Each structure stands twice: as structure tokens, then as C-alpha cells.
Amino acid sequence: MTAQPRSTPAPNRDGVLRAASAIAAILPPTPLLPVEVAGSRIWAKAEMLQPIGAFKIRGAWHRLNALDEDERARGVVAVSSGNHAQGVAWAARRLGIAATIVMPHDAPGVKLDATRALGAEIVLYDRPGEDRDAVAAREVERRGAVLVHAFADPWVIEGQGSAGIEIAEQLGRAPSRIVVPCGGGGLSAGLALACPDSRIYPVEPEGWDVVGRSLAAGEIVRAGDDAPKTICDALQPTATAPINLSVLRGRSEPGLTVTDEEVRAAQRFAFAKLRLVVEPGGAAALAAVLAGKVTVDDSSVVMLTGGNCDPQRFAETLAAAG
CATH class of the missing domain: 3.40.50.1100 (Rossmann fold)
Incomplete structure (x- = not known):
């Protein structure tokens, strides 16, 4: 399916700035919280505190x-x-x-x-x-x-990028890197436009790394029919789209993948250290950081993108600690 036509052919940073202004008029910025990881203080963008519990x-x-x-x-x-x-x-x-x-x-x-x-x-x-x-x-x-496509739409990409404008304002500088949960690549692409001087690290569930594999191949790669089950229900599109690849190509670092157990560990960490409820897909970027799959410093930002958890499953995740 194709997105609706618009006056400009592709998402761009000016559009991200317009989106940030429009969103700031109706919503306060979500917190950018410090947290210690592997001896470094990094920053967590708490998007689960949006009115709908997610950056979307x-x-x-x-x-x-x-x-x-x-x-x-x-x-x-x-x-x-x-x-x-x-x-x-x-x-x-x-x-x-x-x-x-x-x-x-x-x-x-x-x-x-x-x-x-x-x-x-x-x-x-x-x-x-x-x-x-x-x-x-x-x-x-x-x-x-x-x-209204979830990720393959210029306005949607620009709107998601508004989080990057907030981050830079809150941090007082461009982040060195932004580690981000990735489904179809709408948020990753928006952040790449918003923060052109920052390194963008998309993180996907194992077997569902359609963005990372597509970037590596230089063309759309679909998830296989045998793709494994994952607790990251929000990160399971079968393919990304050309509009997302066109933004991310040359701007995104190689894709990272995480396991369900690494995601559960990240959910427990966020609850214990930040007192935040993070859904599995929303914890994928934190999972990659905690697993040592990306090097971080005190200008690194990890996106916590959603908190719409099934209460029973979240309780089971917490109970499994140790």
C-alpha cells in the first residue's frame, strides 16, 4: 500500500521541525532520564509516558x-x-x-x-x-x-522524529548515538532526520530484523515464513519500505538483534532502576545496550518506546528475575 501524496516527495528535517512544533503545542515533552549502564551514565527517553503509552x-x-x-x-x-x-x-x-x-x-x-x-x-x-x-x-x-501507514508515510516519519528534537533540547547537545527499537523503521528514520550528527542504531527481535538485513542487502528483505515467535508484538512487520530505507541508508549503523530473554532482562532493569513499566518491544533498545551489543557513553540515548504491557505477563517477567 502507498501513502497519500504530499507536496514534498520525501520526509525531511524541516518537516520534523514542523511536527515538533505542532506536537509541543498539545503535549509536554517526555522525560529524558539518566541511568547507569556498564559504568556510564546514559539517557533514557521515556515515551511510555505519552497519553497512549507509546511514541506512536x-x-x-x-x-x-x-x-x-x-x-x-x-x-x-x-x-x-x-x-x-x-x-x-x-x-x-x-x-x-x-x-x-x-x-x-x-x-x-x-x-x-x-x-x-x-x-x-x-x-x-x-x-x-x-x-x-x-x-x-x-x-x-x-x-x-x-x-495512515504505521511507518511508510512521510508525515508519520517526520512526526516520530519530533522525539529527536526534544532529546537534543533536553540534552543540550546532539546525542552521540540513539539506540532505538525498530519495527518498520519509522522512528529510526525520523530520528535520523532529526539528529543528523548522531549515530542511529536500530534494534530488532531475532528473526524479525527486516530493516537491518534490508540495509545490508541494499534492497527490501522480508521476514521469513519460519520467523520465530517473539514477545515483541510491536516489532513484527514482515518488511520495511523503500521510503524508510532511503532515509536510513548511509545514516544508520548496522542493525542489531535481541532475544526474548534479553528483552525480559531489560524490562526488569527499567522497572528496578527507573521505576518504569516498559513493554517488550519498547525495551528492545535497552536490551541491546545491557547485552553489550552497542558501546555507549554519557551522550548516548536509548529509546524506551512503549509501556502497554499485558499485566499478567509483565508480572511473570518480573517474577522470573534471578
């Missing part, structure tokens, strides 16, 4: 706010396992736009319930089995709606 509110707001009157009247369709769903639903409710979200049947209940509570209509699909993009295309055609 940024791109959703920038995208929906850019719709013209005709597009708003037609409504929007999005595809998401939960966080982009809530971001779009939140922005749509605030702007008076009808929102339909295509979600996997096995999405965490907490994310399904929160999306419904924000007033969106949910259309479920089977994962694996059904092509989520085909389901969304059908809904777009049936409703005459506007697609």
Missing part, C-alpha cells in the same frame, strides 16, 4: 493534523498491533475523524481494549494467515478512507 502518538498526530477537510470527512484506516492503533485513534478522536484500525486477532488485550476505548472501529485479521495490508486496502476501498 507523534506520527499519528502529525499525519492526521495534515489532512484536508475532504480527507477528514472520509475518515482514516490504519494497521497496527496496538500502539499505532492507539495513536491514530487518539488523534482521530481529538480531531473529530472516524478511524478504523486493522489489528491482529492475537494483539495484546490491553491494546485492543484501549483502542476501542478511544472510539476506533477495529477490524481483526488472522496472524499468521491473512495479509494485513490486503485487509487494510479492502477497508480503504470500501470506505473511501485515507490510509
Whole structure:
């Protein structure tokens, strides 16, 4: 599926700055918290403290706010396992736009319930089995709606990049590196635009490193049919998109991968050291840092991108410590 046309052909830093200004008008910045890791004080960007519990509110707001009157009247369709769903639903409710979200049947209940509570209509699909993009295309055609892609959309990329503008302002300088959980690459691309002097490290679950492998190959590489199960439900797109690769190519460091156990350890660390609840996908970057897969210094930033956890599974993760 392709994103809606716009006056400029690709996301750019000017767009990120506009997005940051628009988002600052409605939302306070999320905290940038110091934390000791491997003898260094690094910084954690606590995006789980957004109103929807995840960074996705940024791109959703920038995208929906850019719709013209005709597009708003037609409504929007999005595809998401939960966080982009809530971001779009939140922005749509605030702007008076009808929102339909295509979600996997096995999405965490907490994310399904929160999306419904924000007033969106949910259309479920089977994962694996059904092509989520085909389901969304059908809904777009049936409703005459506007697609709000979770990562392959210029406005969404720029909106996610607003987090980088906040980071630089809070840190008082450009971070040396930003380690970031990565699904389709929308946040990684936005941060690359926002912080051109910083090294960007995308982190993906093992077997789902579609961005890292695509960057290495110089072309889109899809997740295999035998891709393993992962607790990182928010980081499971089957492929990235050309628009994301075009931004990240030459700007991103080689992709990193983490295991479920490394992610669980990061969740426990964030809870113990920062008193924060971080969902599995949101803890992937911290997991890479704690596992020593990226070197950090006192200008390094790790993105904690979401906190929409299933309470029982989070309790089980904490109980497994030691």
C-alpha cells in the first residue's frame, strides 16, 4: 500500500521541525532520564509516558493534523498491533475523524481494549494467515478512507522524529548515538532526520530484523515464513519500505538483534532502576545496550518506546528475575 501524496516527495528535517512544533503545542515533552549502564551514565527517553503509552502518538498526530477537510470527512484506516492503533485513534478522536484500525486477532488485550476505548472501529485479521495490508486496502476501498501507514508515510516519519528534537533540547547537545527499537523503521528514520550528527542504531527481535538485513542487502528483505515467535508484538512487520530505507541508508549503523530473554532482562532493569513499566518491544533498545551489543557513553540515548504491557505477563517477567 502507498501513502497519500504530499507536496514534498520525501520526509525531511524541516518537516520534523514542523511536527515538533505542532506536537509541543498539545503535549509536554517526555522525560529524558539518566541511568547507569556498564559504568556510564546514559539517557533514557521515556515515551511510555505519552497519553497512549507509546511514541506512536507523534506520527499519528502529525499525519492526521495534515489532512484536508475532504480527507477528514472520509475518515482514516490504519494497521497496527496496538500502539499505532492507539495513536491514530487518539488523534482521530481529538480531531473529530472516524478511524478504523486493522489489528491482529492475537494483539495484546490491553491494546485492543484501549483502542476501542478511544472510539476506533477495529477490524481483526488472522496472524499468521491473512495479509494485513490486503485487509487494510479492502477497508480503504470500501470506505473511501485515507490510509495512515504505521511507518511508510512521510508525515508519520517526520512526526516520530519530533522525539529527536526534544532529546537534543533536553540534552543540550546532539546525542552521540540513539539506540532505538525498530519495527518498520519509522522512528529510526525520523530520528535520523532529526539528529543528523548522531549515530542511529536500530534494534530488532531475532528473526524479525527486516530493516537491518534490508540495509545490508541494499534492497527490501522480508521476514521469513519460519520467523520465530517473539514477545515483541510491536516489532513484527514482515518488511520495511523503500521510503524508510532511503532515509536510513548511509545514516544508520548496522542493525542489531535481541532475544526474548534479553528483552525480559531489560524490562526488569527499567522497572528496578527507573521505576518504569516498559513493554517488550519498547525495551528492545535497552536490551541491546545491557547485552553489550552497542558501546555507549554519557551522550548516548536509548529509546524506551512503549509501556502497554499485558499485566499478567509483565508480572511473570518480573517474577522470573534471578
